Amino acid sequence: MALGAASLLATSAAVPTAVAAPAEPRTPVVLDWYDTTAETIAAAGAPTQVTNSRTWAVSWLAGARATHGVPAGVDRSDYQDAALASAVHRSLVALAPARTEQLDAAFRRTLDQIPDGPAENRGVAAGERQARSVLASREGDGLDPASVDAPFTVPPASPGVWQPTPPSYAPATQYGNRLARPFVLSGAGQFRLGPPPALDSRTYRSDLAEVRAYGAADSTQRSARQTETANFWYGSSLTLYTEPLRVALARSARSVEERAKLVALFHIASVDTQIATSDTKYTYQRWRPVTAIRTGAIDTDPGWTPLHNTPAHPDYPSGHNTYSGAAEEILSALVGPRTAPFELTSSTAPGVTREYTGWHQLTAENVDARIFSGIHTRSADEAGVTLGKKVAAQVLRESGRLFR
Template identity: 40%
Template sequence: MTQDVKKNRLLVLAIVVIPILVSSAARADAVTHWNRVAGDIIVDSGLGPLPADRALAIVQTAVYEATNAITQQYPASDLKLKGKPEASVEAAIAAANRATLTALVPAQRTAIDSAYRQALTAIPDDIARSDGLAIGEKAAAGILSQRAQDGTDAGESYRPRTSPGVYVPTVIPEAPHWLQIKPWLMDNPAQFRPGPPPQLESELWARDYNEVKALGGKHSQRTAAQTEIARFWEEVMPPIYHGVMRSVAEAPGREITRNARLFAAATQASTDALIAVFDAKYHYGFWRPVTAIRNGDLDGNNATERDPSWVPFIDTPMHPEYPCAHCIVAGAVGTVLKAEIGAEPVPPLATTSRAAGGVMRSWKNIDEVIQEVANARIYDGVHYRNSGEVGTAMGRRIAELAVMKYFRTDQ
């Protein structure tokens, strides 16, 4: 073999291998790896969607605090920790995840410890690892302490709007106490409470009523594509949004502290969005489509025709309709992601849905995701168009607080 041939083969090998190594390095980021692990552990723990969202915000905030304590890359911090510059960031991330997850879902200790031990096998057992573990545990303890009295354990005091002697459904609605939780970003849960839902005599109400009646029923005018969207977004657990976050975090060339910051900002915005939306839901107590459509003759609107046997495509969630919770989370997460991406090219966006059997969907930009979520809740038969628009707008406003806290303080 001639020397020129050898050189050419080595060049070809380098061209093939280098992108693989770069791609592998991007996907091996400890922040994104542990985000996926934490999401799976929390879902498997059996926590409901709201406690799961809260838990992931605590985990991701601790991860950011631990990572940034070592790199000192950004001024935004809830704890103002300073780790040793030579400490292992990967060890700090592992320790922060282990400590927060163990505190939040102790029944999952076996899975948590297994993931932790596996992570440590890739980190040299030296002083850098020890220092990283120490700062990770310190960050976790600090964030857990800050959120220990956030109101999650407040007693449920919901009372239905009725009169003595009248039957009401005996299943307690979901999370009526969630509006009492201490926000991460907002001044109070009602800070972004919207105006009331549409008047029942209005054209807007008739528009929304007839749209969900036509598209959201068990047997409806939905296309096959719309039904796929409806089934996909039936998923209520937070990892469905984290997949979209990872689409951004796993783009080539990303720095690990930047990824930690992204997840902290997005999860805090998501948690505050849910606090705000449940404040509004229980303040207004607006009826769901299944109730409205079966009682369409009682709303005083001649443009809404009753269907006493109408059934939504999915089971109706056990809380008031207005505004849309899925939509407020999509608006919040999407706004944080837009701020994170800025003028950079938008990477391919994708996530999977357990409710749809692990099916993956993809989008070209953030607005497509946000709009699809709003459409899906209509196709599901559980929300109205206006409720989606109001929820999305609320989410965007709440996310601006996260953007201000995490992204604009370093400019």
Template identity: 30%
Template sequence: MRKTWIVVALSLVGGFAGAQAPVDIDSVRVWNGFALDAVRVTRATDADAARMYAMVNVAMYDAVNGLAGARARTAALVPGPGPRNADPQAAAAAAAHEVLIALDPARAATYDARLAADLARLTRPQSGAAWGRHVGQAVVSVRTNDGSTPVESQPAGEGPGVFRAAWSGTQYRHVQPFAVADPGRYIPAGPPALTSVPYAAALAEVAILGDAARPDPDLLATYQYWSLPAGSDQPPGEWLRIGLEVATARHLPLAEQTRLTALLSMGLADTTVATVGTKYQYRHWRPTTAIRETTDPTWSARAGSVGGTPEYTSGHSSYSGAGAAVLAGYFCDDAVAFTHVTDSAPGGAARSYPGFSAAASEAGRSRVYGGQHFEFSNQAGLSTGRGVAAEVLATRLLVRHGPTHVGACPR
């Protein structure tokens, strides 16, 4: 009898030793990585980038949330429920795949191969993958006529205070929002009058801090770190990456990863609508034009360019305000320290921040250091982003039962 128990015990030990840990295909990080790369390779605009990120992450969230049963939260776009006992990892991967093959068909073969490899690692992925495909296709269908195409432009303006060049992408002022009810409510009051003291003060500041003729390696490095031009992941992508890095450091489970990235990317995408609407409405001139026509005809911006869209407000600032506020609200703590390297960081050098708002503040000020924006435009942009983020956190992806918030922080 004793020998029998020993054999049983040894068998159990051997079984536990040979047991494999659950497979984690890291869907959220991997498929966001593909989206970030797609933006870089296609040299997408910040507006197009934000839309892609939101579609990918809304699809992954709804695919995973639809399999949560009684624990499901409110849907972002596609309500559940999905099939019982389906694999949420397969669902997330398949949902993201459907969005990316629709938005970036040139790299469809790469996405197909990765999805096949991901699903091959899972034990029973079929029903989860089918559900994910359904969700991804539904997201693409709903957003196909969201107003992001055809491309529209605003013609060049003339006269004091007016942006002088034609610029494209103005259709985004009317794009269907992902999360907020009316992005127009976040369009701020206009810039200060050209004859006002606040305008004169802002003009004097940028004329010094943003002057290419005044070498300052620290100011230049800060501008470059946050510049994120075409060919980068764009400002919305940088805040998405920050969120992904913090989520990884905190070992968030899949459902929470998808909720975080959906909230974040929806907030960033809806900030686009308010920002483009503001630029279109006020059509304010850039510092280079203002300074050359009023005080110094030889002045040039530290950034090396005038800027391709109207000055008011700063899009980098509005995206940073939104990104930082969503992250602080999700974690219910702004003071989450992190270290990060942006796509445009000089020499690939990392910077460390004591919290999200500190990074957003630096990102906004970088636009003044580059001679691209006035400080009042930075502050207005940060405020726009924070306003959009507050509505997203207050109203979207909430629990269905019991209190939805702890203070202003969603549960």
């Protein structure tokens, strides 16, 4: 998808003068429903990130399919707008029923902007049909919160093996992701990574020394800018990447169908990447830096504390970085690796605004951020990027069959 300014649909309104003045340009339907999806998940989303990624993927896969194959004899734009809105609306009502009233109101606003007639009627019917089809195809895929956080039996403590981490020593999470059904991958382990660095390797010693120095809560090595980076990228990857994807969507000059495909492929890759991430994590069960530093054989420091609390799952690979790798791969392939400057904020770094011009910048900051937070090793971060890119590349290769 080539970069370009998003086209705005202009309307005109009657005013009490002899000359009709144009109304404010309205937001394109594809952006309206992007924002509606984001608002729906923010207000009524699941407690598990991959479940919310699934909601995006299902809704926008249905939308992309619905906008394909416009019937003869109807206005293409009106048909695609109606089909997209109908598919995403119907999917979201099924997946976030608590927001039905708001979703119904948004759907009415969309239809009010489309002329009544065959294009609208047939588009709405196509959207509902595709929503039902995709929802049925994903039923029982194991991406509901209870399945995602299936119980995991913690192995006996030994060097290198994951154990619950302070301060809460919470049970392991996301174990069930590796048991879920992917959208595209042949199985969770299709791109399983090789093992993490051996405990007696130079790489492991270097990793541990770096996170010990830069990731400690009381670090004297970490700069103010590095602390800001850690805080900025500490939140949910799904939330942090909502705006970059919207930037790409808004700047694309392609059709509604192609832009719907961009959103669908981004989130399908995200879901499959999270499944693959948990597969590698729980295959190797590598301990987190806080456990390694407090109890390991290298310069043991029982009082060492990371800047941020450690998530309750193994170190290798970093889930934030698998997400970043997948996002970078999809965006670079479909809209190009660079874009005009855009600003990004983060709920975990209030008052901070950062500017970017390329998707790789987001990835590079994620790699460093998890070290500065004290919760991942560099090897885990870099391996995550590699895994995310591999999964996303497979999603792109298989994209043709997704939209049949």
